[in-house]
Amino acid sequence: xxxDAAGLAAIRLTLELxxxxxxxxxxxxxxxxxxxxxxxxxxxxxxxxVVALPLVLPPTVIGFYLLVALGPHGPxxxxxxxxxxxxxxxxxxxLVVGSVFYSLPFVVQPLQNAFEAIxxxxxxxxxxxxAGAIDTFFSVVLPLARPGFVTATILGFAHTVGxxxxxxxxGGNIPEKTRVVSVxxxxxxxxxxxxxxxWLSAGMxxxxxxxxxxxxxxxxxxxx
Amino acid sequence: xxxAAPFGPGAARxxxxxxxxxxxxxxxxxxxxxxxxDVDLALPGRGVIxxxxxxxxxxxxxxxxxxxxxxxxxGYLAVRGELWQDESQRLFVPTHRxxxxxxxxxxxxxxHLTVRRNLxxxxxxxxxxxxxxxxxxxxxxxxxxxxxxxxxxxxxxxxRQRVAIARALATSPRLxxxxxPLAALDVKRKQExxxxxxxLHAELDIPVIYVSHAPEEVARLADHVVLLADGRALAAGxxxxxxxxxDLPFAHDEDAFVVIDARVAAHDDAYALTRLxxxxxxxxxxxxxxxxxxxxxxxxxxxxxSLALSERHDxxxxxxxxxxxxxxxxxxxxxxxxxxxxxxTALLARITRRSAAQLGIVPGRDVYAQVKGVxxxx
Numbered sequence: 001x002x003x004d005a006a007g008l009a010a011i012r013l014t015l016e017l018x019x020x021x022x023x024x025x026x027x028x029x030x031x032x033x034x035x036x037x038x039x040x041x042x043x044x045x046x047x048x049x050v051v052a053l054p055l056v057l058p059p060t061v062i063g064f065y066l067l068v069a070l071g072p073h074g075p076x077x078x079x080x081x082x083x084x085x086x087x088x089x090x091x092x093x094x095l096v097v098g099s100v101f102y103s104l105p106f107v108v109q110p111l112q113n114a115f116e117a118i119x120x121x122x123x124x125x126x127x128x129x130x131a132g133a134i135d136t137f138f139s140v141v142l143p144l145a146r147p148g149f150v151t152a153t154i155l156g157f158a159h160t161v162g163x164x165x166x167x168x169x170x171g172g173n174i175p176e177k178t179r180v181v182s183v184x185x186x187x188x189x190x191x192x193x194x195x196x197x198x199w200l201s202a203g204m205x206x207x208x209x210x211x212x213x214x215x216x217x218x219x220x221x222x223x224x
Numbered sequence: 225x226x227x228a229a230p231f232g233p234g235a236a237r238x239x240x241x242x243x244x245x246x247x248x249x250x251x252x253x254x255x256x257x258x259x260x261x262d263v264d265l266a267l268p269g270r271g272v273i274x275x276x277x278x279x280x281x282x283x284x285x286x287x288x289x290x291x292x293x294x295x296x297x298x299g300y301l302a303v304r305g306e307l308w309q310d311e312s313q314r315l316f317v318p319t320h321r322x323x324x325x326x327x328x329x330x331x332x333x334x335x336h337l338t339v340r341r342n343l344x345x346x347x348x349x350x351x352x353x354x355x356x357x358x359x360x361x362x363x364x365x366x367x368x369x370x371x372x373x374x375x376x377x378x379x380x381x382x383x384r385q386r387v388a389i390a391r392a393l394a395t396s397p398r399l400x401x402x403x404x405p406l407a408a409l410d411v412k413r414k415q416e417x418x419x420x421x422x423x424l425h426a427e428l429d430i431p432v433i434y435v436s437h438a439p440e441e442v443a444r445l446a447d448h449v450v451l452l453a454d455g456r457a458l459a460a461g462x463x464x465x466x467x468x469x470x471d472l473p474f475a476h477d478e479d480a481f482v483v484i485d486a487r488v489a490a491h492d493d494a495y496a497l498t499r500l501x502x503x504x505x506x507x508x509x510x511x512x513x514x515x516x517x518x519x520x521x522x523x524x525x526x527x528x529x530s531l532a533l534s535e536r537h538d539x540x541x542x543x544x545x546x547x548x549x550x551x552x553x554x555x556x557x558x559x560x561x562x563x564x565x566x567x568x569t570a571l572l573a574r575i576t577r578r579s580a581a582q583l584g585i586v587p588g589r590d591v592y593a594q595v596k597g598v599x600x601x602x
Binding site: 121122124125126127128129130131132139140146 | 291292293318319320321324325326328332334335336345346349350391392395
């Protein structure tokens with residue numbers, strides 16, 4: 001087998017990170033996307049821009065500021081220490097935090113689009129059929145936005161698998177703790193281990209292609 | 225979930241009992257740039273009430289206020305003894321706590337649910353003790369039994385609206401609001417749904433507020449009419465009166481008409497005629513299948529009524545009714561519109577101005593109305 005134990009550990013860690021990050025993103029991103037889709041607030045533009053920042057910023061910038069914020073002298077770092085959680089940088093939890101920021105737009109934007117496409121009418125209809133706000137969200141909005149959730153899940157997961165800069169900045173390069181596949185490949189190349197780098201890289205390539213094929217090849221769901 | 229804040233400070237205090245338990249009292253004042261709704265209405269708590277007016281007259285906004293989908297800053301609404309809104313005490317019952325049914329103009333079925341699940345959506349959110357209309361009855365009333373397993377995407381426009389109406393009924397509403405439910409349908413589909421709406425009217429004791437801009441729908445369905453223009457109520461009253469008022473636009477329509485609610489008195493099989501009766505007067509129409517004593521509604525066009533000073537028996541016209549001239553409208557240089565009182569029922573006649581002058585038609589004059597045509601609406 002051309003992928004060694006370290007490589008397998010990196011793959012396992014990467015999948016774990018992507019799974020946890022995606023779960024967190026769906027929980028955090030849904031209310032943000034809902035608010036962005038429904039609000040008439042003047043803060044909508046600001047929040048929308050902040051969510052989209054990771055699309056344009058170099059990952060090193062995100063990683064750097066997260067490192068500062070989560071570090072021993074940063075506000076979040078002091079909070080986590082006060083709560084007895086210790087410091088997040090160079091831990092798996094720290095990686096999750098970084099990944100959540102990094103992949104946020106890939107989850108929020110498809111959800112926001114899906115919520116906007118539903119429009120006001122089904123919500124009003126639900127209200128005239130005795131459904132309150134929360135009831136309506138679960139019985140009408142979630143099912144109607146299902147394609148958006150599928151897209152958000154796939155993109156959030158795949159984008160997290162593909163990250164490098166943020167992970168390197170706040171996770172470092174600790175085997176089995178923070179060394180994900182992309183970092184492992186980087187290590188192989190640094191060490192001129194091109195064969196190992198090839199195997200992992202080709203694996204990433206195939207994985208990414210399959211994911212995107214699943215996304216774009218999905219038959220348009222007929223709704224209405 | 226509505227645009228207006230659904231959870232006002234008064235949201236918890238629902239259903240206070242107020243005033244006249246049988247009627248609907250509604251006062252709303254709200255607006256946005258270019259439009260203002262300002263109405264104060266006392267409506268009967270039964271029958272079909274039509275909100276009639278051109279687009280932009282505020283019909284739909286008024287209906288949305290009644291439903292609580294819009295919250296009028298100045299608003300008061302009591303429906304058959306229950307207070308739904310009173311801004312003077314900051315009370316606003318949100319839409320989902322109001323026992324109402326709402327049928328939207330366009331198809332509004334949940335695309336992800338089958339017809340049956342759509343029907344059950346509202347039903348299962350209504351406490352068992354408040355269910356008065358069994359689902360089976362709603363299904364039978366609208367004739368949608370064969371559609372239950374289908375998804376809304378596989379229904380025709382008319383079928384979707386029938387399902388939407390049944391879905392609203394299945395919540396056993398105390399008030400049914402309909403926003404031009406037939407507007408998006410072609411003539412054929414309209415004809416398909418109208419009989420169901422009439423059955424609703426006949427079989428269920430639920431007041432219906434029905435938005436329409438089509439006079440023929442109003443004539444067929446409504447018992448009471450509110451005429452809206454520019455966000456104000458120009459007139460409100462029983463359909464027979466409102467349609468005949470010369471100061472309102474209805475009477476000036478080329479196809480102006482009045483409606484007469486009558487009873488089937490007898491069938492004359494020899495001549496294939498049916499005798500209706502209203503206010504003790506006979507009205508002959510082509511033979512009907514309806515049984516004796518059943519209620520029917522007839523429409524008489526203003527241009528089908530001519531006037532005579534004596535009750536002539538040498539004419540082919542069957543229906544000659546004693547009438548008194550109430551008022552005239554002579555705005556048109558060639559034609560005069562005459563409003564008549566036939567034993568308490570209003571009738572319109574459109575005659576030439578020359579005839580009006582020659583016969584000496586003036587208010588208070590007793591005449592005979594010769595009715596050339598009567599159409600049965602239901």
